[in-house]
Amino acid sequence: MTVVLTLWLASAAAAAEPGFRFASIDGGTLDTKAWRGHPVLVVNTASLCGFTPQYDDLQALSDRYAAQGLVVLAVPSNDFNQELTDGKAVKEFCDVNFDLTIPMTEITPVTGAAAHPFYAWMRDANGFTPGWNFNKVLLGTKGEVVGTWGSTTKPTARAITGRIETLLQ
Secondary structure, three states, X not given: OHHHHHHHHHHHHHXXXXXXXXXXXXXXXXXXXXXXXXXXXXXXXXXXXXOOOHHHHHHXXXXXXXXXXXXXXXXXXXXXXXXXXXXXXXXHHHHHHHOOOOOEEOOOOOOOOOOOHHHHHHHHHHOOOXXXXXXXEEEOOOOOEEEEXXXXXXXXXXXXXXXXXXXXX
16 A cells, blocks of 8 residues: 555656746736645637637636635737737736736747757656646646646636536645
8 A cells, every 4th residue: 555655646746747947928927836725727729719708717716715815817829820919918908808817928839849848847757738728737736737627618617617626635
């Protein structure tokens, strides 16, 4: 039994997100290590996508759960050719249309050889690559991947909020 538990603990530790830095759309960096102890929902986004209204749901999640520790991170990407030309335009679009207060990165590659190290880790260590905009990755309090969802799953869907609520207990 001890050997099995040790192996399980070793594999769980190896699966934990090692910590990544993103360039913030507001300047500076966003470091995922700073959010250890908190669940983090990471979502690749795009301003000109049919799923863009999900920004409202991302903000609603943050409004509902941030005081309990949830971090919602938007990662704008042009990998599917639906993002604005630069970070300033993305920030203005999100401010004007969605009044976002969640952390947001600069425009960031999420697929292929140029993928940000977080997304390369998701691909290589977890077998997950965004297939379109607004794919969601929920990290647990130790940085482990708790769940992944595609574009059609709204951020406020019970499948996601149920996992978040469990992590916040």
